[in-house]
Each structure stands twice: as C-alpha cells, then as structure tokens.
Amino acid sequence: MSNKTNNIKLTSDINENIDIIKSIFNDNESIIYKNFQSAAENSIKFCVIFSKNLCDIKSILENILKPIMLAKLGNEIPPETRIDYILDKIVFTCDNNKFRDSDVCTNDILNGHAVLLLEGCIEAISISSELIRERTISEPESNKVTRGPKEGFTESMETNIALIQQRIHSSNLKIKYRTLGVQTKTKICIIYMENLASEKILIELEHRIGSIDIDGILDSHYIEELITDAPLSIFNTTGYTDRPDIVSAKLLEGRIALISDGSPDVLTLPFLFLENFQSNEDYYKEFSSASFYRILRYLAFIFTTCTPAIYLSMVTYHQELIPYSLLVSIIASRDSVPLPTIVELILMLFIFELIIEASRRLPSNTSQTVSIVGALVLGEAAVSARFISAPIIIITAITGTASFLLPSIGGPIIFIRVINLVFASFLGLYGFIFSISILTIYILSLRSFGVPYTLGLSTFNRYDIQDTIITVPWWHMKYRPRIIAAKNFIRQRNHKRSVFKR
Structure with a gap:
C-alpha cells in the first residue's frame, strides 16, 4: 500500500x-x-x-x-x-x-x-461485512474461580462490550468509540456509568487519550503506559482484567473501563493499591471466609517482601534476637558454606524466579512438574554440596509460595524484596525499617487520575474501609467509594433484614 x-x-x-x-x-x-x-x-x-x-x-x-x-x-x-x-x-x-x-x-x-x-x-x-475470527468465550486460564461466572474476555472488542452489556441493563451505561494508531488505526472503547462516574476523571482520560500520537496500538498495555499517572512507577496505577464480571463491578462503583480491539485485557481506572489484594471470588462466598483469605493475601505480601530482609538482618547484625537453640542450628547449617548470606539469598531468589518464568513458557501439562521438580532437585543439590545453607532454602520457599497469592503485583514484589535486602545488608533492621518508610511515603504520594492510590488504607472512615482489609456483608455495604463515584455514592438504601421466627 x-x-x-x-x-x-x-x-x-x-x-x-x-x-x-x-x-x-x-x-x-x-x-x-x-x-x-x-x-x-x-x-x-x-x-x-x-x-x-x-x-x-x-x-x-x-x-x-x-x-x-x-x-x-x-x-x-x-x-x-x-x-x-x-x-x-x-x-x-x-x-x-x-x-x-x-x-x-x-x-x-x-x-x-x-x-x-x-x-x-x-x-x-x-x-x-467483517469476517469474524475469534476464539470462543471461556474461563480465563490466569484467573480461575471455584464459584462465580466462568466467562472471560476475548480479542473481539464488540464481544467484550456485549459481555458487559449482558450484565448491566441500564441506559446510564455509556459507550464511546475512539481510534488510535497512525498505522494500525486500532478501535478503542470507553465505557462508564453516566450517573456514577466522575466527570473530571472522564475529561482527564479523554484528554490523555487525545494526546496519544503513536504508529500502532497492538494491545491495551500500549495505552496503559501512555495514560498512566506515574509511568516510571513500579506500581500499576491503571488496573486490568480479563473478566467481564470484575469490569461490571468496577463500573458500578463509578470507575471507567477502556477496551482495545485485539486485546482480552480491559483497563479500569482509577486503580487503587488495595485492589491488588481483592479477588472477584471474595464477593461470591460467605463474607467471613472471604475476609480470612483477603487477610491472608496481605500477610503473604508482608512475608514475600520482608522475610528475606528480616532473616538477613537478624543473622548478620542482630543475632541476639534469635533464640539460642535456633541460632546454633543456623550456624551449624552454615558451616563450610563459602558464600555470604546476602549472596545466598539473592542467588536463590533469582534461581526461583528463573524456574517460575521458565515454567510459564512451557506447555501447561508439563510446566508445574518442571517447576516443582526443578526447585526440589536444585535445592537438595545445593544443600548437599554445601553451596547453600538449608535455612536459605526454607526462606526462599516461604517467599516464593507467598508471592503466588498475589499474581497481579508480582513485578513490584520483586523490586520491593530486592530493595529491602539491599538496605538490610548495610544497616540490618534499621536499614530494613528505613526502606519500609521510604516505600510507604512513596506509595502515599501516588495518584491514579487524581485519586489517592492508598484510598481506603489511609482513612479511618467506616464507609471507606468497609471493603479494604476485610470484606463486609452486602447488606452493610451501603456506599460506594466517595471520591470515585462522585455523582452518587449511595449503593443501596436502608436494608431491613427479615428474620423468620416460629
């Protein structure tokens, strides 16, 4: 042409x-x-x-x-x-x-x-007269649930829009089409609830989209990088998902969705830090068990980012904090190990991530076997050869297993873990605390389309924290997030629960 x-x-x-x-x-x-x-x-x-x-x-x-x-x-x-x-x-x-x-x-x-x-x-x-070529609607491989809808988005934008419209039958659901990419001319779609979404956020989104001037858009991630508030941040300030039920729920909270033709991942914004710990299955099961698993994810985040740094600090600088019998066991296991503890940790964590990344590229029927066998064989061989001490294997296993609970924040977890390790290697627990303080200040400074990134975690309003660290019953969630759903933050009116009595 x-x-x-x-x-x-x-x-x-x-x-x-x-x-x-x-x-x-x-x-x-x-x-x-x-x-x-x-x-x-x-x-x-x-x-x-x-x-x-x-x-x-x-x-x-x-x-x-x-x-x-x-x-x-x-x-x-x-x-x-x-x-x-x-x-x-x-x-x-x-x-x-x-x-x-x-x-x-x-x-x-x-x-x-x-x-x-x-x-x-x-x-x-x-x-x-388009020729429709698309895969069938099926459950996403990366986000399976035991209870709830089993549908996932496809690469067809019109199909994805239809999946959302099947769930929200309202004239307030607005759909706007745009075209991006000088060469690809990729169709995108902005979806929002007119009676809920913030007008300021919508105007800002359209302004950022209008300023995009690029040859091609082949996936929604292209748009994500071009419209995000903090392009150099290790944290995502724009969410993405391949499940229509999640997008529909976010639209009903006042958020805005962005669909790109050819991509099964739909962007949602504003995106908050606490959304990394939420699962759509939390809302399809009894609230007490959902709250338990959500707390477990927060604990997993602490374990996977802090455990190596705390172990390094105590073994290297603060041995008096370790019980005597445990300290003797650690010293005995490190006998004749030539590498410093910091090198052991970084090396084993690197090998662990290497195995996990390799397993993702293998066929699904062999990836799990290769990753498990590879980790066991390498760990056992390293300990037997006195190349790595046994406690390092345990720390690596705890750190890696905990990270599996938070797949959406896997990249930031690696960065945080390494930064904590570096600070702890110089100053022990003081360096670790200093690293955590810097990280906390940094997260508090982030914004997602003008909305505080830590909304819900940095407030003590009982309506703003009702769906954060724990989830509460639906009959108690009367309000939407006030800043996001600027036009109407009332989710439901006073609900009177009837009790059957004999």
Missing part, C-alpha cells in the same frame, strides 16, 4: 473513482474490485471493493451482489437518489454509511467493510 495521505474527493465517474482507490492500494493484491450490473437493460454500473482477507465474502454475495443484480436498476433512477434507493430498498444490511472522502474509503476497507461505488454518484456506500 502506498504512503499517500492526500484526501481526495470522489467524483461522479465510477471509473475515475476506481482509479483513485487503486492508486491508494497500489501493490496490494488482497483488495478485490468486482464490477457488475443489475438485470435492467440500461443498467447502472456498480463496483464493490473489499479485502478478501478481512471480509465475509458470502455475506457480500448474499446481501450486496445478489439483491442488486436481481433488481432492475436502470438509468431512469436520478443520480442524486440512487444511493438512498439502494440503501432503502435493495441491500440487506444494517450497518451502512455514505461518504465522499478517499480517506474514509481506505479506513473502511481496512476495517473489513465493503465499499460500493455507483455510476453517476459523487458518494459511495460503506457496508459492514
């Missing part, structure tokens, strides 16, 4: 219009030009142009070519009314539009539309 960008107006000469489009799609043999006429003796000349790789050819034959060729469309139909006559009485399609610019023609053909040219008309018709 040529790199011409001049927008040319179509004329009333059909052959000239065909030449204009051919000059644009020069050397592109996937574009089909089909000239045909109707059954009338003095038939109007037609030409349908489409991409054989993007369009449903059967749909074009049944809905465009066949109806026009069977109809008697002669020159007696005035040129100024021909297009309306075709749209109103001939073609069997719903998604149609008229245009005159060659740029519109180019974009529509590349988006899987068929373009119909008519003799004597200065306008053409764009008819939707």
Whole structure:
C-alpha cells in the first residue's frame, strides 16, 4: 500500500473513482474490485471493493451482489437518489454509511467493510461485512474461580462490550468509540456509568487519550503506559482484567473501563493499591471466609517482601534476637558454606524466579512438574554440596509460595524484596525499617487520575474501609467509594433484614 495521505474527493465517474482507490492500494493484491450490473437493460454500473482477507465474502454475495443484480436498476433512477434507493430498498444490511472522502474509503476497507461505488454518484456506500475470527468465550486460564461466572474476555472488542452489556441493563451505561494508531488505526472503547462516574476523571482520560500520537496500538498495555499517572512507577496505577464480571463491578462503583480491539485485557481506572489484594471470588462466598483469605493475601505480601530482609538482618547484625537453640542450628547449617548470606539469598531468589518464568513458557501439562521438580532437585543439590545453607532454602520457599497469592503485583514484589535486602545488608533492621518508610511515603504520594492510590488504607472512615482489609456483608455495604463515584455514592438504601421466627 502506498504512503499517500492526500484526501481526495470522489467524483461522479465510477471509473475515475476506481482509479483513485487503486492508486491508494497500489501493490496490494488482497483488495478485490468486482464490477457488475443489475438485470435492467440500461443498467447502472456498480463496483464493490473489499479485502478478501478481512471480509465475509458470502455475506457480500448474499446481501450486496445478489439483491442488486436481481433488481432492475436502470438509468431512469436520478443520480442524486440512487444511493438512498439502494440503501432503502435493495441491500440487506444494517450497518451502512455514505461518504465522499478517499480517506474514509481506505479506513473502511481496512476495517473489513465493503465499499460500493455507483455510476453517476459523487458518494459511495460503506457496508459492514467483517469476517469474524475469534476464539470462543471461556474461563480465563490466569484467573480461575471455584464459584462465580466462568466467562472471560476475548480479542473481539464488540464481544467484550456485549459481555458487559449482558450484565448491566441500564441506559446510564455509556459507550464511546475512539481510534488510535497512525498505522494500525486500532478501535478503542470507553465505557462508564453516566450517573456514577466522575466527570473530571472522564475529561482527564479523554484528554490523555487525545494526546496519544503513536504508529500502532497492538494491545491495551500500549495505552496503559501512555495514560498512566506515574509511568516510571513500579506500581500499576491503571488496573486490568480479563473478566467481564470484575469490569461490571468496577463500573458500578463509578470507575471507567477502556477496551482495545485485539486485546482480552480491559483497563479500569482509577486503580487503587488495595485492589491488588481483592479477588472477584471474595464477593461470591460467605463474607467471613472471604475476609480470612483477603487477610491472608496481605500477610503473604508482608512475608514475600520482608522475610528475606528480616532473616538477613537478624543473622548478620542482630543475632541476639534469635533464640539460642535456633541460632546454633543456623550456624551449624552454615558451616563450610563459602558464600555470604546476602549472596545466598539473592542467588536463590533469582534461581526461583528463573524456574517460575521458565515454567510459564512451557506447555501447561508439563510446566508445574518442571517447576516443582526443578526447585526440589536444585535445592537438595545445593544443600548437599554445601553451596547453600538449608535455612536459605526454607526462606526462599516461604517467599516464593507467598508471592503466588498475589499474581497481579508480582513485578513490584520483586523490586520491593530486592530493595529491602539491599538496605538490610548495610544497616540490618534499621536499614530494613528505613526502606519500609521510604516505600510507604512513596506509595502515599501516588495518584491514579487524581485519586489517592492508598484510598481506603489511609482513612479511618467506616464507609471507606468497609471493603479494604476485610470484606463486609452486602447488606452493610451501603456506599460506594466517595471520591470515585462522585455523582452518587449511595449503593443501596436502608436494608431491613427479615428474620423468620416460629
């Protein structure tokens, strides 16, 4: 395809219009030009142009070519009314539009539309005839649940929108389309609840999207990096998920969703730190057990980020804090081990992450076996060879296992763990406390589209903390997050629970 960008107006000469489009799609043999006429003796000349790789050819034959060729469309139909006559009485399609610019023609053909040219008309018709290629709707592999919906998003934007609309039947659900990417011209969609979402956040999002000028958008992560508040931050200030029930729940809290065509991951914003510890399954089970597992995730975050640094600090600088019998056992296990404790920890944590990353690239039926066997074999061999002490294996196992509970924050966990280790290696527990203080201040300074990143964790309002460290019964969650759902923070009115009595 040529790199011409001049927008040319179509004329009333059909052959000239065909030449204009051919000059644009020069050397592109996937574009089909089909000239045909109707059954009338003095038939109007037609030409349908489409991409054989993007369009449903059967749909074009049944809905465009066949109806026009069977109809008697002669020159007696005035040129100024021909297009309306075709749209109103001939073609069997719903998604149609008229245009005159060659740029519109180019974009529509590349988006899987068929373009119909008519003799004597200065306008053409764009008819939707996309060939749908998409995988079936199934449960996401990365986010399985034991209770709750089993549907996941696909790479089709329209399918993903439909999955959300099937859950929210409200006229307040607004859908806005945009196009990004100079070369890819990727369609994106902004979805929000008009009666809940903050107008300021929506305006800011549209401003950031409007300022994007990039050659191509191939996944929603491209947009995430370009609109995030802190592009260099180790924490995500824009959420993502591949489950429609999660997106629907966030929309009902006043958040905004962003869908990119070709990506199964939908962005949600604003995104808060505490959302890393929430699971959609928390809302599908009894609140007490859901609260227990949520607390377990917070404890797992502490274990996986702090355990190596605390062990290093106590073994290296604060041995008086370790019980005597345990200290003797640790010293005995380190006998004849040549490496310092800090090197042991960094080396084993690195090997652990290496095994986990390798298992992700293997087929699912062998990845778990390889990761478990690899960890056991390497650990046992390292201890037997006196290359690594046994307590380091235990610390690595605790650290790695705890990280599995928080897959959405895996990257930041590694950075925090390493920073804590570095500070602890210089100053012991004092360095560890200093590292935690810096991290806390940094998290408190973050914003997500103007909303404090730690909203719900840095307040003591009983309505703002009702769904944070623990989850409460639905009949108690009367309010939405006040800053996010700026227009209406009342989730439900006073709920009177009836009790059956004999």
